[in-house]
Amino acid sequence: MNLIEMGIGAKKAAAYLNKLGVSRKNGGLSAAAKALLDGAEEILEANQKDMDCAKKNGMSQGMLDRLKLTQERIQGMADGLLQVAALEDPVGEVLSMKKRPNGLMIGKKRVPLGVIGMIYEARPNVTADAFGLCFKTGNAVILKGGKDAIHSNQVIVTCLQKGLEQASIMKEAVQLITDVDRETTKQLMRMNDYVDVLIPRGGAGLIRTVVENSTVPVIETGTGNCHIYVDEGADLNMALNLIVNAKTQRIGVCNACESLVVHRSVAQEFLPLLQRKMAEYNVEVRADENACQLIPEFIHAKEDDWGMEYLDYILSLKLVDSLDEAIEHINRYNTGHSESIVTKSYEHAQRFLDEIDAAAVYVNASTRFTDGNEFGFGAEIGISTQKLHARGPMGLEALTTTKYIIYGDGQIRQ
Numbered sequence: 001m002n003l004i005e006m007g008i009g010a011k012k013a014a015a016y017l018n019k020l021g022v023s024r025k026n027g028g029l030s031a032a033a034k035a036l037l038d039g040a041e042e043i044l045e046a047n048q049k050d051m052d053c054a055k056k057n058g059m060s061q062g063m064l065d066r067l068k069l070t071q072e073r074i075q076g077m078a079d080g081l082l083q084v085a086a087l088e089d090p091v092g093e094v095l096s097m098k099k100r101p102n103g104l105m106i107g108k109k110r111v112p113l114g115v116i117g118m119i120y121e122a123r124p125n126v127t128a129d130a131f132g133l134c135f136k137t138g139n140a141v142i143l144k145g146g147k148d149a150i151h152s153n154q155v156i157v158t159c160l161q162k163g164l165e166q167a168s169i170m171k172e173a174v175q176l177i178t179d180v181d182r183e184t185t186k187q188l189m190r191m192n193d194y195v196d197v198l199i200p201r202g203g204a205g206l207i208r209t210v211v212e213n214s215t216v217p218v219i220e221t222g223t224g225n226c227h228i229y230v231d232e233g234a235d236l237n238m239a240l241n242l243i244v245n246a247k248t249q250r251i252g253v254c255n256a257c258e259s260l261v262v263h264r265s266v267a268q269e270f271l272p273l274l275q276r277k278m279a280e281y282n283v284e285v286r287a288d289e290n291a292c293q294l295i296p297e298f299i300h301a302k303e304d305d306w307g308m309e310y311l312d313y314i315l316s317l318k319l320v321d322s323l324d325e326a327i328e329h330i331n332r333y334n335t336g337h338s339e340s341i342v343t344k345s346y347e348h349a350q351r352f353l354d355e356i357d358a359a360a361v362y363v364n365a366s367t368r369f370t371d372g373n374e375f376g377f378g379a380e381i382g383i384s385t386q387k388l389h390a391r392g393p394m395g396l397e398a399l400t401t402t403k404y405i406i407y408g409d410g411q412i413r414q
Helices: 003-018 022-038 040-056 061-067 071-086 125-136 147-166 182-188 204-213 236-248 264-280 289-294 303-307 323-333 346-355
Strands: 094-099 105-112 115-120 140-144 174-176 197-201 226-230 257-263 284-287 314-320 338-342 360-363 400-407
Touching (some): 003 115, 022 071, 022 147, 061 147, 071 125, 115 125, 115 182, 115 204, 125 140, 197 204, 226 323, 236 257, 236 264, 236 338, 257 323, 289 314, 303 314
Parallel strands (some): 115 197, 226 257, 226 338, 257 314, 284 314
16 A cells, blocks of 8 residues: 555544544554454564564664563553543543623634654554554554564554454554655655644654654654753762663663763762662763763763763763753753752752753652653653643643634624
């Protein structure tokens, strides 16, 4: 099937889904979740093909972790669909209704975006998440996953479509582009007649390519150069625990900590503790000159380390003399994703919350919480680092737009 045929099918499906009641949508999600579990063995076999190819091609450890599926992760995908089914449907919500002096009643309500195109890299779980959120909000979705996950994605989408058909729902609600040629991706970016919005999810190169080449409107999800700042007088044990969690729990995710900023007043006590703990997890620390003088085991950082999303067992480290310097450094090099301060000072916490420019800003907590499920949204379709329409984890509401509804009784404009 070529892209135009897929676009026509997606437009029909979007119109169909717009009329589908919430109980039917929830039934479709439940059927799709069951189909994923029923097809788990086949999904795992396909994923093993992708893993074997990825290892041969030298894929990094962080990306391999994103690509890998297990029975537990497939269960998580199915559970995610059921969680979305349990969420309140935002479509049709009337946000306001006001009466004008001429008697017109003017209101605003939530409606689906229409057809969503999703371009993403080697994360097959995104296939199910994107479907679930788009489907619940009455949007048809055309998926373009990375070639590294092509076998996994094909089987996952086949299972999802099978579940929809079992629920007597149009399978074109979710479609997968199987052609891995880059020209096909470029064609998708220019399908304004069929696609209402594109959402890229992946590395900086992918996102930049979509933003620069798409004629279809784009919701930009961003890379994650996330910082933790250890303030003067911080609880150092807390700081160490937060850094270990944010850096090492999963290295290949966008909300992992990639950069560390430490106040110079605590460096002499804190850095030896940090060095020992990072060595336990085989994390390489790339530090500035002053930190390297204190800890010779650290590697000298280069300028491009400050803005790097490593997705690896690597952490940059910068010493600063003040909160002002920390905020300036973070705002200069961050990607607008997630930033955290470890502090006992209420004043410093409030300044950090107010002055850091990012989608999610934390006080005394790990950056790993920037996630749709952790925020109570169910699954997420991505984390937006832009400032228009949606910002932060994108759940159901982010996949809707609004329209005005006007009730009259014969009014004409004078």
